[in-house]
Structures are given as C-alpha cells and as structure tokens.
Amino acid sequence: MHIRSFIFVSIVMVFSALSAALAQEVYTAPVEGDFVIEDFAFGSGEIMDLNIHYRTVGTLRRDASGRATNAVLAMHGTTGSGASLLRPSFADYLFKKDGLLDAEKYFIILPDGIGHGDSSKPSDGMGMDFPKYDYDDMVRAQHTLLTEGLGVDHLRLVMGTSMGGMHTWVWAYMYPDFMDAAMPLASLPVEIAGRNRMMRKMFMDAIMDDPEWNGGDYDEKPVEGLTAASYVIMLMGSSPLQMQKEAPTRETSEALLQSGVERMLAYLEPNDAIYAFDASRNYNPAPHLKKIKAPLVAVNSADDLINPPELNILETEIEKVQHGEAIVLPITDETRGHGTHTIAKIWAPYLKALLEKTE
Structure with missing residues (x-):
C-alpha cells in the first residue's frame, strides 16, 4: 500500500478478516477486553468513569512470589490504537515463535489510549465537553489497567511508537521501579516545541x-x-x-x-x-530524566521529520539517563521516516541487546 510510506503511521485502517487470520497463524490470536476505571480523576480536575480498551497476546506468568515476570506493554501513536501494532511489520516479526517478543514466552499488552480506538473518547457523545486529557492522564490510566484490571505488578519491558514512545519516557520516570527495561521509538524526551x-x-x-x-x-x-x-x-x-x-x-x-x-x-x-x-501540550520529561532507573534504549531515524537528528536533542538528553542509550538510525532504502518505528526488523538488534542486558 503506497500511502504507508509517508502517511503518519499511527493512522491505520481496519484489518481485513483475511489479515487477521494470517496473523493468527504466526502468533497466538489477540484477546480483547475493556476495563472501566470508576471516577478516574484527570489532571484537569475533571472526573468520569473511564473505559480503557485493550488487547493482549500470550499468557501472563508469575514467579514464586506472585510477581509478574513476562509482561510487555506496547503503546501506539497519535490517533491510532493498539490494533496499529498488530501490523505484520511489527507484530508478525516480534510476536512469532522465536521472535524477540515470542507470544509463547511473553504476555503482550496493547491498550487503546484515552481518546483513541475503543477507549473512552470525545466522539462517544461528549464531544468537546470530554475531559481535557494529557499524556500524564493516559499513562496513569494505563498503569491502573495493568495493576487493577490485568493484575500486572511489573513489566519486563515498556515500549511504544511515536506518542507511545513519549508515553514510554513518562512511564520510565513516573513508575521507575515498575519495569526492567524501556524502549521509546520515534520520540524526544523534551517539551514539544519549535x-x-x-x-x-x-x-x-x-x-x-x-x-x-x-x-x-x-x-x-x-x-x-x-x-x-x-x-x-x-x-x-x-x-x-x-x-x-x-x-x-x-x-x-x-x-x-x-x-x-x-x-x-x-x-x-x-x-x-x-x-x-492537544494531549501532548504538557509533555516534558526533561526535568525528570534522572529519575529513570531501568536501562533505556531510545531509537530514532535520521529521516524522521518530526524528530530530526540535527536538533541533537536525543543525544544530549540521554546523558541524564543513568542507564540510557540513544540510537539514530541512518537513512536507508528500508527506513520510512517517522514510520520506521513500526518496522521492527530495522531496530530489532537494539531490542535484542536490551533484553539480553536486562535478562
């Protein structure tokens, strides 16, 4: 599909039944669900019962003490949903048998962020009266989904693409003891400006x-x-x-x-x-980067118009992360600008090294 080369890759169309069937041959079929957070308090002070839709792939495992050991949180981009991370270039490559996130070994969680997919959103009926959520609200809701809805008290890995990459930075400093490793893709850990x-x-x-x-x-x-x-x-x-x-x-x-x-x-x-x-309006991890404890590998692509390498922001800010590493992929025939974040084979070696380092 030609348009995928340049369209903002978080925007995805509904997969056909055939595509879904083929995906299920590669890895365990996703299970969908909804979790309602009663009286969720937004940072704006607004309160509502909030529905968070999610998909999971695989089975949750725990150690002898009952702590989750194999949970992976993967978060999508702006205007997308968890379904966007089921595209073959991401899910088929990572979730397949012997893949880096083999669904037979890992429990992969793909939530729809607030305002996205089948989670609560303005178009459900409230329109512009819907609470003015931001990234902190979205991450807190995801944390509640994991801990109260899915019984996940620890993550083997937190990762995300574009907006999901920015959420990964927020997760890493907001809940620094909750994950073993973090991989933000196609994002910068500073206020969205310029x-x-x-x-x-x-x-x-x-x-x-x-x-x-x-x-x-x-x-x-x-x-x-x-x-x-x-x-x-x-x-x-x-x-x-x-x-x-x-x-x-x-x-x-x-x-x-x-x-x-x-x-x-x-x-x-x-x-x-x-x-x-507009949810990105308050995003700014820069003052909090020293709080991050987990090894973190941030991956951007040199042809990303949103996060261009000439800013030198990633390379500078990563110095504040105790166990941080910054990767800027060179432009090749396989990179796709900002959309490189969903082509797993390009950055898979860095994920492999991160998982091995934090085993």
Whole structure:
C-alpha cells in the first residue's frame, strides 16, 4: 500500500478478516477486553468513569512470589490504537515463535489510549465537553489497567511508537521501579516545541477554523478543515526518499496525495483528532530524566521529520539517563521516516541487546 510510506503511521485502517487470520497463524490470536476505571480523576480536575480498551497476546506468568515476570506493554501513536501494532511489520516479526517478543514466552499488552480506538473518547457523545486529557492522564490510566484490571505488578519491558514512545519516557520516570527495561521509538524526551508544536497547532487550527466544525457540534465532517489537517499529517510522517521512489512524476505524486487525503478523511474523527494532538501540550520529561532507573534504549531515524537528528536533542538528553542509550538510525532504502518505528526488523538488534542486558 503506497500511502504507508509517508502517511503518519499511527493512522491505520481496519484489518481485513483475511489479515487477521494470517496473523493468527504466526502468533497466538489477540484477546480483547475493556476495563472501566470508576471516577478516574484527570489532571484537569475533571472526573468520569473511564473505559480503557485493550488487547493482549500470550499468557501472563508469575514467579514464586506472585510477581509478574513476562509482561510487555506496547503503546501506539497519535490517533491510532493498539490494533496499529498488530501490523505484520511489527507484530508478525516480534510476536512469532522465536521472535524477540515470542507470544509463547511473553504476555503482550496493547491498550487503546484515552481518546483513541475503543477507549473512552470525545466522539462517544461528549464531544468537546470530554475531559481535557494529557499524556500524564493516559499513562496513569494505563498503569491502573495493568495493576487493577490485568493484575500486572511489573513489566519486563515498556515500549511504544511515536506518542507511545513519549508515553514510554513518562512511564520510565513516573513508575521507575515498575519495569526492567524501556524502549521509546520515534520520540524526544523534551517539551514539544519549535516546528513540532507548530505542525500540531496547524493541524488543530485547520479543523477548528472550518465553519463547518461549529465548535465541535457538527452534523457532517468539516471536509475543508480535515483536508488541510491531512496535508499536515502527510508531511509529518513523510519520507522524502520513499516518496520520490514511489511517486517519480507529477501525475503519480498528485495521485498519491489524493489517495492519502481520501484515506484520512474516511478515518479521522475531528474532535477525537483535536484532543489527540492537544494531549501532548504538557509533555516534558526533561526535568525528570534522572529519575529513570531501568536501562533505556531510545531509537530514532535520521529521516524522521518530526524528530530530526540535527536538533541533537536525543543525544544530549540521554546523558541524564543513568542507564540510557540513544540510537539514530541512518537513512536507508528500508527506513520510512517517522514510520520506521513500526518496522521492527530495522531496530530489532537494539531490542535484542536490551533484553539480553536486562535478562
């Protein structure tokens, strides 16, 4: 599918029944569930009964004292869901028999973050009256899901892609004794500012400035606003090398652009998307990095427009992490810009080394 090379890879379409069947031949079929956190208190002071949807793959194991020993938490990107991490380039490679996260050995947890997937979100009915959640809220809800909903009191590994990578940084300093290892992918451990924040604001403003959005109380999707917002996403997740290879002419370039817009117009729900992008507003692990205890390997890609290497942020901030390591993958024919985070074979050697180091 051509569009996957440059579209923000956290945005995924529903898998077909055939794809699901093929995946189940590679690893144990995912089990889905919901956990309701009663009277969840958001950082804003708002309170509501909050549903967190999740998928698990494998069986939880415990040691003689009853402590969980094989749980892995994997978190998705902005506007995505746990289903996005079931794509073959991620799940089939990692969860297969003898894979690095072999589902016969590990208990893999794939939650839908607040505001995403089948977890509680604005489009369930509250619209723009939904609590103004942020990343801290999302991580606290995940922690509650694990400890109270799934009985997981310790993680062998916490990892995530894009927004999930940022959540990994938050997990690592908010619950420093909860995991053996951490791997944030396609993220930076600092406040979202500069071009990154500008692009996010462009996305939100494009939707909200469309009169058809009507303060979030719309009858039909605000197409003009969503189209402009789609342009921003497509640039954020773009890979110049791959885009040039896949669209070497004006005609193919414009066709690829049109198909990308059409996919996102069908997928994006305006209010949910606004909330999802705005949730990063308070994110800033930088002052807390010295609290991280677990060995942490952060992996970015040199062709990532969102987290470009010339900022030198990852290499600088990782010095604050006691057992931290920063990897910036070079651009190759296999990297896909920001979307490299979901192509496990590219960064698998670093995950393998991290798991061995923390065995």
